[in-house]
Amino acid sequence: MNEEALEKFISLLRFNEDGLIPVVVQDYATGEVLTLAYMNKDAVLQTLNTGKAWYWRRSHRRLMMKGERSGRVQLVKEVRIDCDSDTLLILVEQVGGAACHEGYRSCFFRRLRGDGEIEICSERLFEPKEVYKE
């Protein structure tokens, strides 16, 4: 996509007061919702320029390519925009299978049971300690 088209797309987006837009990340093949992340303008640009997902990591206060340490990058297959233009949905191929730093395919690996208890509803694909060593 050329620079003009990129800028035109970005000008459509309604970033919040922190300059961020929430991004629902969905597995392209399975439809599973993997995570909710945030992009700033640069993250949108980097994502569209590279075809890999870049996010503004609020806890680290910096722009990061998803998987830059773990190799578990997300290849972006499609970008959708909601009716209010204040949320994105991206469909991705999750390299390595697991999107969550806790080792699960999805960050939404816990569900609320009818009795109020929380239970894990997904299989752990890797042991976080083995991947994030420092």
Place this chain on the structure above:
Amino acid sequence: MNEEALEKFISLLRFNEDGLIPVVVQDYATGEVLTLAYMNKDAVLQTLNTGKAWYWRRSHRRLMMKGERSGRVQLVKEVRIDCDSDTLLILVEQVGGAACHEGYRSCFFRRLRGDGEIEICSERLFEPKEVYKE
């Protein structure tokens, strides 16, 4: 769920500085992502007490049951919580088929094409003017 269990669940959640938590809403049957909405504590309580989705509508600045005007309510089948406890994912049965006030099944009815243009990628199920008359 009893009041104690409800309070325990709510105490797990990390609401943002505005007292809100983002909620990814996914169709239980099809896996389609319908919308991203926001709940405050009362919305979570009402949702869990009634089995129907209630949201804090930021544009209206009030708590609303989804579909209270249109009848297009969302019956909540499952509630998931992410690894950081700052986002919910709810799986719903969308009564009437369309979640979006624009008449589409999903609020994410527009996609970015490779050439930078935006195209509609979903079928319109109702004409908004016919439903929201006032």
